[in-house]
Amino acid sequence: MAKKFACGDIVSGCGWSTTANDENELFQKISEHAKNDHNMTSIPNEIIQKVKSKIQEA
Ligand SMILES: [Zn+2]
Numbered sequence: 001m002a003k004k005f006a007c008g009d010i011v012s013g014c015g016w017s018t019t020a021n022d023e024n025e026l027f028q029k030i031s032e033h034a035k036n037d038h039n040m041t042s043i044p045n046e047i048i049q050k051v052k053s054k055i056q057e058a
Contacts, residue, residue, distance in 0.1 A: 002058035005030060009054040010047070011038065019058045026055065 003026045006017040016033055020026035030051060034040040043051075 004056050004058040005051065005054060007033065010050045014038075023055065027051075 002019055002021055003023055004017065004019040005026055007014040007030075008017070014037070016037065018026065018029045018033070020029055027048075031040075031043055034043055034047075040047075
């Protein structure tokens with residue numbers, strides 16, 4: 001089942017969103033976005049939990 005995530009659900013004002021075929025692929029895309037656009041070299045566990053709670057079926 002495909003997954004989708006909208007960054008604006010946890011970072012107010014961010015318009016980025018993505019879809020992927022599974023959660024691993026989704027997290028790869030999210031970490032790349034976090035690094036490039038939010039200057040996060042690694043994603044804190046707290047954020048990972050928030051992201052997981054916002055992942056939706058695409
Ligand atoms: Zn973002």
